[in-house]
Amino acid sequence: AQSVSQHNHHVILSEAASLELGCNYSYGGTVNLFWYVQYPGQHLQLLLKYFSGDPLVKGIKGFEAEFIKSKFSFNLRKPSVQWSDTAEYFCAVNPYNQGGKLIFGQGTELSVKP
């Protein structure tokens, strides 16, 4: 079945630690890729997106993600996390020609200790 998998359900880090959240998808064709963030009690907001071109994309707040087509992966990274990065992070895939439908992974909850 077509799906989006996020490797970690809950990640706990100390401030200034480096972050990498894994995301793999199982769609075989062309896809657009996204990471969304949901701060506690808030709605989802776009962190970054990949449509084409340079597979290393930079988003807001120092986040970046790398698309590795051969591995069907789109991992999110940040060199040094802050307490304010505490949130839930969702990887999402838009399979080409599916009307803009966005399929989400199950989410990774990030807790950053001050």
Place this chain on the structure above:
Amino acid sequence: DARVTQTPRHKVTEMGQEVTMRCQPILGHNTVFWYRQTMMQGLELLAYFRNRAPLDDSGMPKDRFSAEMPDATLATLKIQPSEPRDSAVYFCASGPRAGGPTTFANTGELFFGEGSRLTVL
């Protein structure tokens, strides 16, 4: 600042009652999505529309849920009758058309509303 607007923000109701949630997408966006978020299931796609036409509602329990888009500025999600297992946060999201107004492509980039938190007792 353009945003997706959802009402109500919070709703507490009793089992068996009808619940209607409303969404005003961002002006000019041509896709509207309804997602449900729970701790157990995460984000589930319930239904979505493009140019007001329903494209997929396979994620919705058909016997009690219905989604409509009476005009370009309003999408509704109705539950009748509601059950305790429907308790969740319901998000509406809208998406822009990729390219110019004559294209039908959508990139999947979505803008989410703040959600309607439903509690069914």
